[in-house]
Amino acid sequence: MNLQNKHKILNDPIYGFITIPNEDLFTIIEHPYFQRLRRVTQMGLSYLVYPGAHHTRFHHALGCLHLMQKAVQVLRSKNVDISYEEEDALYKAILLHDIGHGPFSHAMEHSIINNVSHEDISILFMESLNKEFNGSLTLAIQIFKGAYHRPFMMQLISSQLDMDRLDYLKRDSFYTGVAEGNINSQRLIAMLNVKNDELVIEEKGIYSVEHFLSSRRLMYWQVYLHKTGIGAEHLLQSVFVRIKELIGKGIEVDLPSDLKYFLTHGITLAHFTQENLNRFARLDDTDLITTLKLGSQHEDFVLQELCNMILNRQLLKIKFSKEPISDKKLQKKKHQLIKARSLSDHEAQYFVFSGAVHNLAYAKAKPIKILLKNGKLVELIKAGEEASFKALTKKVTKYYYCYPKIQD
Template identity: 65%
Template sequence: MNKLKILNDPIYGFITIPNSLIFDLIQHKYFQRLRRITQMGMSHLVYPGAHHTRFHHAIGCVHLMQKAINILRFKGVTISKEEEEALYIAILLHDIGHGPFSHAMEHSIVSGISHEQISLLFMERLNVEFNGSLTLAIKIFKGEYERPFMCQLISSQLDIDRADYLKRDSFYTGVAEGNVNSERLITMLNVIDDNLVVEEKGIYSVEKFIIARRFMYWQVYLHKTGLVAEQLLIRVLSRAKALTNNGVKLHASTPLKYFLQNDISLESFTNKTLDIFYELDDYDIVSAMKEWKYHDDFVLRNLCDMVINRDLLKIKIKNKPIKALSLEKHINALIKKHSISKSDATYFVFSDEIHHQAYQTKKQNINILYKSGKIQDIVKASDHLNLKALSKPVTKYYICYPK
């Protein structure tokens, strides 16, 4: 069977699968599941084109990793065949543990377990199946390999993951400001003392990258409509779990039922749980919500109706914390209107905060390499006044309540 396939990607054109192991991993049922996991959660309710999947993104990352390895080798960095393959595997599988709609599940029906931890469980399981051929990839993914630049290519402030998702998300949303020149960024990469650096002439591309990231977060990923939709989805799943715990029978697919009926944490995430998790995707949640729209429970019925029909709560974003009085006012109005309990009302009236820091000065800095051999952090190297401001964390506050 020909395993060196070529895929057509709307962003990069033709992508070649580098070797037969990568092909076998792509063909595996665990990875094929990513075709049914939306890359951008509920963002399609704001940007109708944002229906691309985690599958798209992972394949794009492998393509960029091929470019990065070729560039670094061209510049004299030694990367063995084993390391090359491990880098492809690590970047291909870095998102394999995402649940339905990408992040909603982490905050509702499983507790204290992140998608990175589930990705690792999948990788360890696949490593057994593929006779240990993922061992080095797992080491790199965990950040434990002795050549730090390889770990930085997978996860850092200028990694292959970000280089693909910013470009891809900007393409599918139509938000041009997020479009980074990922190929130029990769061409400017180099390695000094086994750490990733960007050559001096790539400094403006890095500035654009950081600014594009800030823009995409505030305009797209934390867009108020997408934010309220995701919060409603989290509340749908939390309510369904609470009702199930109280003995209420809900129509749901077998995998979704399992996660509603059991308290799942990292300790209880067995191989059996992993096999059930692999069956769970966006379709389970959507079909469940279509059923639950007609349920007797006031909260579940109305939450599902809001998400399915995009008739969402009103949301206001402010620069100062939301006053308790304001929250109380909306809660009381809802209680009075529908004769529901205060705890039920809090599913529809709530406040929280959102944070974003476009560049973190204390975390795996983006270093610029000068011709003289000097290495300097991008904030110091840049003559762009905004970069200093972009390295400060920004917090905003929001309140949601019925229209």
Template identity: 65%
Template sequence: MPTNNKLKIFNDPIYGFITIPNSLIFDLIQHKYFQRLRRISQMGLSYLVYPGAHHTRFHHALGCMHLMQKAINVLRIKGVEISEDEDNGLLIAILLHDIGHGPFSHAMEHSIVNDISHEEISLRFMEELNEEFNGSLTLAISIFKGEYPRKFMCELISSQLDMDRADYLKRDSFYTGVAEGNINSERLITMLNVVNDELVVEEKGIYSVEKFLVARRFMYWQVYLHKTGVVAEQLLMRILKRAKELVQLGTTLRSSEPLYYFLNSEINAESFNTGNLEIFAKLDDYDIVAAMKDWQYHEDFVLSNLCVMIINRDLLKIKLKNKPIKSSELIAHSNVLMDTYNISKTEADYFVFQGEITNQAYQNKKQHINVLLKSGKIKDIVKASDQLNLKALSKPVTKYYMCYPKNKM
């Protein structure tokens, strides 16, 4: 099918006009795999907390590509050699880095597809596209996998200060209205450089990095790990788990064909083949929402009540604590539920459960944000900064939660 390559610009509410640099990238954006991202929420069910958070993975991917264009230009001005092929590889790798996300971004990974992450599915999509585009994505795939010999390029895709984080913090802050998460992505990028094949931030950019890490901490506690968002995602995962359980027991559930396929199949990393990928590519948020609207009237007590909770935003109560929840508290809530509705312990466990959430703004044991001092020395941001709380931000903080019904369902 001939491709119309006239459209070269997108108007983005964060950065203004985003230019599509060449026909290959335009064709990738036009591809059905990528267009599906228009129907995948960037922040899952966070719109139940922040009504404006309806932006999509499509928005985010284009924003990341735009920031990568800026990063490449900045590094070239500073004398870092980046060939046209490498330029293209970087842009394609960041454009497609999230193409494997399923409906509502993370819920699928933990419910109806087992032991395969969205990164692995993204890689499968990229390999499939590489076949279709005659090997044009080979270098991009190498960078995405972290195998390309120029380490800094891999760090631009995935690191403590990559283009993914530079976009999603700013974008999610904008759409949620949480001002504390607003970072100056372009200032950060302007301060980037490369030393010994590793990405560094010039000393005058220290304060921008400090702001970036503090903003990341705020966004995790206030947005990504907001307790209402946590319980909503848990409910969605349990809906899919219960639906799969029922289908595999022979119960008839109405749903789209792609969703029914995954409910009726045991798919894991080993069995996730090209055929499964094609079916996965037909799944998006609308399949799940349409199913929940129908399932809220199903005769199964668990499935119908879980769906009603999300559809009507009448969620479970969630309590956050600094210490692990005592099992006696869970048992008490579970017993009340079992007695009131004459349901089994297995069914009650869908409504009464516990878990934990962890926030670590800077994972310095995993990877460093290095600062290039004026003296030429390189220091980790924690040692280079005079901001005492950066050390605290590198320590993981864990909170424990318990969910249970507010009152009678």
């Protein structure tokens, strides 16, 4: 029995009351596809570093909807023509922009289904819902794909200054307790405007944009690229590499049924039938936690050890370097592990490895445009005379290597 709740006001710890503006949006939120997002963590394994980071994609999607409502109000107040149909499509597109995320979000982007992004799966979900809701998402899908003739609408959903980023920085800052990410999203939205159907920022908002970009850069180093989080995500990905390897050798591995289906069938985007989409919609974080618990009791030492390390937070050591990690250094750590645990060289590679992370605060290829008081448009870096603006365009790379703590 489905008795629909007519109350469309939700209490959010970031913004206070969030209003769901119409029945169509409320129906989408009530759909099982969307309710699954309650069980998908926004920040993957970051809670192993920041214990409060247990918020979900459900929280984030509703926050984005709230900010999109504010953006539409601001733009209309500045005589930007947005029809009711366009407004409705913007709300649906932003609400569903992350619906294709799998368990633990970005941490498992290509570990369950190879070469299929969460954006691709989001479109599949949106197209399925569009059929179910009699074509009412057609315009939302056009905007989401960037196929609509008014580019600023897509920029509100996906750009260097979109509602997605404005919410996740502020929300992730709140739940991790990292104050550097606490941006003033209301101020940034108040500075939005549209010129030639392109999303722009008014000149008086230029330093708010600088603060936003600087906050994003700091959040990446302190949170998203935190060394412990990187190491934990590598371990999680390695669990699934090992599972696939064992299955390939004919060794039985206990897995939740839907997860096992994707790991054994080599599903690609072309294979995403409605049945497979429904299978994916049944996947959430609990499938991965169950996999880790089952794997921690498997007879294979590598799988057992990887799973226990994550479950018990007995993670690898990870060290950063300004230079690429030498093979000599890796081989030394690997040989120490092989000797201590009687592992093969191949098995040791699951515990000793290197990589690199990159942080770019501002991509000039997708510029933020500043609307000057004289009506001219200027790219952000040219509008900001201070050296701090140009520093935001510098890509920073850090190299790292991981190894078990028993080596110390």
